Amino acid sequence: MRTPSETWSYGLFIPHDPRAVGVVRAALRHILDGAGLSCLVETAELMVSELVTNSYQYAKTDAYVSVDRSPFDLTIAVWDTGPGVPERQKAAADEEYGRGLGIVEACADSWGVRDCPNGKAVWFTVVPKGERS
Numbered sequence: 001m002r003t004p005s006e007t008w009s010y011g012l013f014i015p016h017d018p019r020a021v022g023v024v025r026a027a028l029r030h031i032l033d034g035a036g037l038s039c040l041v042e043t044a045e046l047m048v049s050e051l052v053t054n055s056y057q058y059a060k061t062d063a064y065v066s067v068d069r070s071p072f073d074l075t076i077a078v079w080d081t082g083p084g085v086p087e088r089q090k091a092a093a094d095e096e097y098g099r100g101l102g103i104v105e106a107c108a109d110s111w112g113v114r115d116c117p118n119g120k121a122v123w124f125t126v127v128p129k130g131e132r133s
Contacts (some may be wrong), residue, residue, distance in 0.1 A: 008035070010067040014052065016060060021052045025067055031067055040074060040126050043107050045086070050100035051078040051122050058082040059119075066121075073109065077123035079116055 010031050016019040025045045032041045055063040059082030068075045074096065101122075104111050108124035 006069065007071060009068045012065045012067075014063050014065060014078075016062055018056060019052075020056060020063070021049050024048055024052050028067060032074075035069065036075060037069075037074065037128060039048050039055060039128055044074065045127060047104045047107055047124050048076050050103050051076075054078075054122070055080040057080065058090070073125045073127045075123055077114075077121040077127045079119055079121040081109040 002035045010027075012024060012027055014024060025048065028045055028048055029041050032038060032044060052063065052065065055078050061081045063078055063080040066075075066079070068077075068079045086122035101111075104122075104124050107126075109127050111122070111124035114123065
């Protein structure tokens with residue numbers, strides 16, 4: 001089992017394909033279970049699903065997902081070439097869309113958007129419960 005002081009990174013290029021969300025969720029579950037971070041799986045899967053879905057809907061190109069463990073937290077980012085900076089939407093109770101960034105904001109310890117060459121990365125961090133300060 002990994003100790004909290006270890007650092008590591010995984011990356012996954014994903015095609016512009018609706019099946020990518022399920023592939024990313026399965027890969028993330030494998031990574032976190034293998035790293036002894038099962039406590040983060042459900043929350044991290046939910047948030048990465050929202051970000052990959054947004055990327056699929058708005059970018060229309062391939063994307064990249066990074067999973068980075070630091071001594072303090074876990075950061076997951078989804079990079080794509082979609083235009084503009086995503087903003088949190090207010091969805092009506094009967095609307096199916098518009099909740100993704102609200103879910104990320106509610107579940108993540110922190111989140112944001114970074115400008116990158118030829119695109120942007122939407123990221124979030126989560127801190128395992130035993131490591132919160």
